[in-house]
Amino acid sequence: MSRRYDSRTTIFSPEGRLYQVEYALEAINHAGTAIGVMAKDGVVLAAERKVTSKLLEQDTSAEKMYVLNDKTVCAVAGMTADAGILINSIRYSAQQYLKTYGEDIPIETLVKRICDVKQGYTQHGGLRPFGVSFIFAGHDERYGFQLYTSNPSGNYSGWKATSIGANNTSAQTLLKQDYKDGMTLEEAQNLALKVLSKTTDSNKLTSEKVEFSTIGLDADGKLQLRIWTPEQIEKLLKESGVLTRDEEGEES
Amino acid sequence: MVGKDCVAIACDLRLGNQSLGVANNFEKIFQLGHVFLGLTGLATDVTTVYENFRMKTNLYKMREEREIEPESFANLVSSSLYERRFGPWFVGPLVAGINSKTGKPFICGFDFIGCIDYAKDFVVSGTATDQLYGMCESLYEPDLEPEDLFETISQALLNAADRDALSGWGAVVYVITKDKVIKRYLKSRQD
Amino acid sequence: MDIILGIRVKDSVIVATSKAFTRGISVLKDTDDKTRVLNQYNLLAFTGESGDTTQFADYIQANIQLFTMRENTELNSKAIASFVRQQLATSIRSRTPYQVQVLLGGLHNGSEPFLSLIDYLGTRVDLPYCAHGYAAFYTMSLLDHHYKPDMALDEGLKLLKLCHQELVKRMPIEFKGLYVKVIDKDGIRDIDFS
Numbered sequence: 001m002s003r004r005y006d007s008r009t010t011i012f013s014p015e016g017r018l019y020q021v022e023y024a025l026e027a028i029n030h031a032g033t034a035i036g037v038m039a040k041d042g043v044v045l046a047a048e049r050k051v052t053s054k055l056l057e058q059d060t061s062a063e064k065m066y067v068l069n070d071k072t073v074c075a076v077a078g079m080t081a082d083a084g085i086l087i088n089s090i091r092y093s094a095q096q097y098l099k100t101y102g103e104d105i106p107i108e109t110l111v112k113r114i115c116d117v118k119q120g121y122t123q124h125g126g127l128r129p130f131g132v133s134f135i136f137a138g139h140d141e142r143y144g145f146q147l148y149t150s151n152p153s154g155n156y157s158g159w160k161a162t163s164i165g166a167n168n169t170s171a172q173t174l175l176k177q178d179y180k181d182g183m184t185l186e187e188a189q190n191l192a193l194k195v196l197s198k199t200t201d202s203n204k205l206t207s208e209k210v211e212f213s214t215i216g217l218d219a220d221g222k223l224q225l226r227i228w229t230p231e232q233i234e235k236l237l238k239e240s241g242v243l244t245r246d247e248e249g250e251e252s
Numbered sequence: 253m254v255g256k257d258c259v260a261i262a263c264d265l266r267l268g269n270q271s272l273g274v275a276n277n278f279e280k281i282f283q284l285g286h287v288f289l290g291l292t293g294l295a296t297d298v299t300t301v302y303e304n305f306r307m308k309t310n311l312y313k314m315r316e317e318r319e320i321e322p323e324s325f326a327n328l329v330s331s332s333l334y335e336r337r338f339g340p341w342f343v344g345p346l347v348a349g350i351n352s353k354t355g356k357p358f359i360c361g362f363d364f365i366g367c368i369d370y371a372k373d374f375v376v377s378g379t380a381t382d383q384l385y386g387m388c389e390s391l392y393e394p395d396l397e398p399e400d401l402f403e404t405i406s407q408a409l410l411n412a413a414d415r416d417a418l419s420g421w422g423a424v425v426y427v428i429t430k431d432k433v434i435k436r437y438l439k440s441r442q443d
Numbered sequence: 444m445d446i447i448l449g450i451r452v453k454d455s456v457i458v459a460t461s462k463a464f465t466r467g468i469s470v471l472k473d474t475d476d477k478t479r480v481l482n483q484y485n486l487l488a489f490t491g492e493s494g495d496t497t498q499f500a501d502y503i504q505a506n507i508q509l510f511t512m513r514e515n516t517e518l519n520s521k522a523i524a525s526f527v528r529q530q531l532a533t534s535i536r537s538r539t540p541y542q543v544q545v546l547l548g549g550l551h552n553g554s555e556p557f558l559s560l561i562d563y564l565g566t567r568v569d570l571p572y573c574a575h576g577y578a579a580f581y582t583m584s585l586l587d588h589h590y591k592p593d594m595a596l597d598e599g600l601k602l603l604k605l606c607h608q609e610l611v612k613r614m615p616i617e618f619k620g621l622y623v624k625v626i627d628k629d630g631i632r633d634i635d636f637s
Contacts (some may be wrong), residue, residue, distance in 0.1 A: 067314050091314055095307040101518070102525030109514055142516060267568055272579060274560070275568040296565035300532050339536065 010123055021122050024129045024152035027078060033165040033199055034064065034075040036135040037175070037192045038147045042185035042216030043137035045075040046192040048165075048200055049209050058208060065213045065227045069094040071104050072138035073213045073225060077165035078152075079131040086130060090114050107138035107146045111156050119154025129153075133164040137215050139223055145215065161191075167199040174198060185216045190240045197242045205242060207234040253374045253392065253408075255401035258429045259357045261288050261348040262409045263378075264440075266421035267295055276421040276442070283433075284309040285319030288426060289329070290346035292378035293364065297341040304332065322349035322358040326368055333366030340364050344377035348428065355430055380419045383412035402427045402436070410440050445477060445490040446578040446618050448606060449546050450586070451558040451571045452599035455627035456548040459603055459636075460488050461618035473619035481507045482517050483630050485549035487527070490575055491563060492542035499543045503527055520549040520557040524567060532565025544575040548626050556626075581613055582606040596625065600634065607636075 013019060034047035047064040064076045066087050072094070076083040093113050097105035114134065121129045129152045136148040149164055150156040161179045163171035174195045183191070189212075197205045212228040228236070253260045267278035281290045282302045289305060291298040308328060312320050320328070326347045333341065341364065348359045360368050361375035369375060373392055376384035387408035396404060406425050413419035423438040446461035464475035478488045479500040487503060489496045506526070510518055518526070524547050534541045542563050551557040560573040572586045573579070589602050600623070607621055623636040 061317055069310070069314075091311060095310055098310075099303045099307055100526055100529050101522040103519075103522055106514070106516070267566070269562075272583075274573070274579075275570055277570075278568060294564065294566075296528075296532050296535065296562075296567075299528070299567065300565065 018122060018153075021129055021153050024078075024131045025133075027131050028133045028151070028165060029168065031077045031079075031165045032064065033163060033167055033171060033196060034077045034135050035161075035163045035171060035175070035192045035195055036075065036137055036147045036149075036159065037161040037179070037183075037188040038137075038145055038159070039183045039185045039188035039216075041145075042188070042214055043139075043145050043147055044185065044188045044192045045073060045135055045137050045213045046189075046196050047075045047077070047211045048196055048205075049211055051208055062211045062213070062227050065211050067225065067227065068110065068136075068138075069098070069104055071140060071215075071223060071225065072107055072110060072136060073215060073227065074137070075135045075164075075211070075213070077133045077135075082130045083132045083134075086114055086117060086132065086134075089117065104140065106140045106142060107136065107148065108143075108158075110138070111136050111148045111150060115150050115154045115156045117154075118150065118152060122153060135162065135164055137213070139215055163195070163199075166201070171195050171199045185214065189214065189236065190242075193237065193240050193242045205237060207231075207237060210237070212236065253388070253401060253405045254357045254359055254372060254394075255396040255398060257350075257355065257357065258396075258398045258401055258427060259348045259350060259359055260398075260401045260405040260425060260427045261290050261346065261359075262405050262423060262425040263290055263292075264409065264413050264419045264421060264423050266419060268418060271417075273421060279424055281424060281426060282306070283426075284325070285313065286352055286428075287320060287322045287325045287347065287349040288428065289325075290348070290377065291343045293341075293343035297343050301341050301343050301345070305329070308332070319352070321351050321353070322347055323351065325349070326358070326360050329362060330366040330368050333362060333364065337365050346375050346377050348426075350428055350430055352430075378419065380412045380416035383415045384408060387412045398427050398429055398434075402434075406438055410438065414441060444576040444578075444616065446610065446621065447477065447488050447490045447544065447546050447575040448578055448582060448603070448621075449488070449548050449558045449560075449573055450590070450599050450603060451548075451556045452594045452596055453592075454556060455596050455599075455625050456486075456550070456556045456558050457596070457599050457603055457623065457625055457634075458486055458488050458546065458548040459607075459621045459623045460490075461620070462622055463617060463619035464493075466493070470617060470619065476622055478622070478624060479504045480631055481523060481549075482511065484517075484553050484626060485520055485523055485547065486624060486626055486631050488546040488548070489543055491544050495541045496543050499530075499541045500545075503530065520547065520551040520555075520559070521569075523547060523549070524557075524559040524561065524569070528561050528565050528567040531561060531563060535564050546573065546575060548624075550626055550628065553628070577614065577616075578610060581609050585609055596627070600636075603636075 032048040032050050037044045067073050094105045118130050133151045139145050147159045149162050161175040207230040212233050215225045218224045263280040265276050267275040309320050345362045360370045374388045391404050391408050425436050427434045448459040450457045460477040462473050463470050464472035489500045545561050547559040549557050559569045561567045623634040
């Protein structure tokens with residue numbers, strides 16, 4: 001039945017579904033997990049990178065975390081190549097806003113702009129939809145720290161803690177259990193790592209497999225946005241005790 | 253102006269409409285990462301050109317995952333201005349900075365369609381160009397320490413501006429070393 | 444030439460515009476309001492080529508209101524000033540530039556008094572007091588002399604009265620008096636000025 005309707009992105013099936021969009025969503029459910037957790041003084045993004053071969057040259061720069069402007073970072077789940085296109089256009093659009101209004105684009109406005117592009121590809125035919133979901137972490141004057149997700153359909157939503165990609169339902173359950181209002185950035189970091197370590201398919205988290213970024217305030221109250229280096233992640237993994245707990249778990 | 257492991261860049265603060273002074277808080281030097289851009293000329297283009305380069309350097313920073321270096325920025329300025337060869341921005345840009353990798357001081361100037369004027373000592377731009385050349389030519393000496401460079405560039409600017417009816421109304425001086433930027437406002441004649 | 448004058452005082456901004464609408468040597472109207480309300484705390488005053496002026500002001504007003512509807516938030520004064528400047532800077536390099544000078548008065552984020560002067564080229568400066576056109580020649584020296592940043596509103600209005608007297612006395616053009624508006628925490632209101 002579906003074969004007659006799913007070759008076009010833009011055509012509803014008799015059951016009222018858009019198959020290509022659903023397939024895109026399904027593709028993302030097999031991609032590496034990404035998690036976002038909001039704290040009272042910042043936001044954490046963590047993502048799992050699939051290491052396919054040890055022969056593969058390990059790129060030093062992050063491949064799932066992208067800075068979008070001075071106040072926003074995002075984590076990607078899905079087709080990285082598709083994400084690149086959207087990221088380029090949104091970086092440009094954020095700078096265009098800065099030029100026009102002399103201030104940084106509000107986070108929700110930026111998310112909305114990505115989603116307008118994504119939505120376009122579910123309606124204007126001939127092409128496939130973007131095979132990516134995002135988690136956005138950002139800060140603006142109006143709402144302070146914020147966390148959003150978006151998916152290939154062009155819908156977006158705001159969260160206190162959320163996940164996309166493989167095992168996102170179990171990650172979501174874990175987050176729901178352990179999330180507390182008013183957490184510090186450090187607590188949020190540990191929570192994100194803990195959830196990531198529990199949902200990962202490989203049995204141990206290492207700095208090669210984890211990407212990490214945070215938005216927080218420094219000592220002067222200035223916004224600090226950073227994508228962590230492998231060394232910093234290594235240190236964090238050790239300090240958070242996620243590694244040791246896993247090893248204990250294996251032994252028992 | 254270039255000193256020993258340091259550079260300085262300075263501008264006046266006047267914005268005027270012919271002979272009428274409109275504002276004494278119009279800064280013409282802009283910081284883009286660790287590079288400094290000075291812009292003289294038509295005020296609307298000063299603002300627009302700065303906004304354009306802010307955009308370009310921000311995008312560069314995200315793409316390259318590092319700040320732009322003064323040498324690369326100078327070439328970006330040049331090609332961006334020449335892009336408008338037949339409908340130019342009416343600005344006289346200067347670039348100053350220290351290469352974060354080599355630690356080498358860098359300055360250069362441009363004409364309004366992007367021809368680069370590299371210099372090892374000083375570059376000038378604006379309505380008081382002639383006066384500035386005179387002052388710099390007589391006050392400048394090579395390898396000045398940051399504090400002496402500050403004194404030299406300040407005196408050169410202040411005294412050149414006083415001989416130009418369209419310049420003055422206060423000044424700003426930046427002294428840039430590898431790990432520090434000092435910004436100072438100068439009082440000057442308010443007439 | 445029309446008169447457009449603005450003074451930023453302690454908690455408010457005063458904007459004064461001449462009432463005369465002139466074409467050539469005739470005054471066609473003496474109740475012309477050269478301002479547009481953009482939102483609760485922002486007022487745009489304008490002068491220049493007639494036709495261009497109202498067209499441009501209406502366009503800005505509509506765009507500010509469109510933004511508010513789309514984003515569900517008010518634009519602050521600095522963002523509006525930046526937007527207006529960009530429109531004029533783009534326009535000057537088009538085939539048919541708007542010949543409009545504007546003055547934006549408002550409370551930035553509903554609290555901080557803000558006054559911005561923007562000319563037809565897209566030159567923008569944020570100032571404590573300013574005027575467009577010939578009025579600047581007659582009033583700037585008065586304002587330079589008497590202005591203090593922490594002036595109260597009534598002192599500001601007194602200073603404006605001095606400017607008005609000077610304009611009536613020395614300017615060889617009939618401008619039919621001034622409309623005076625004040626922007627403060629209660630919003631925008633007209634001031635009886637006679």
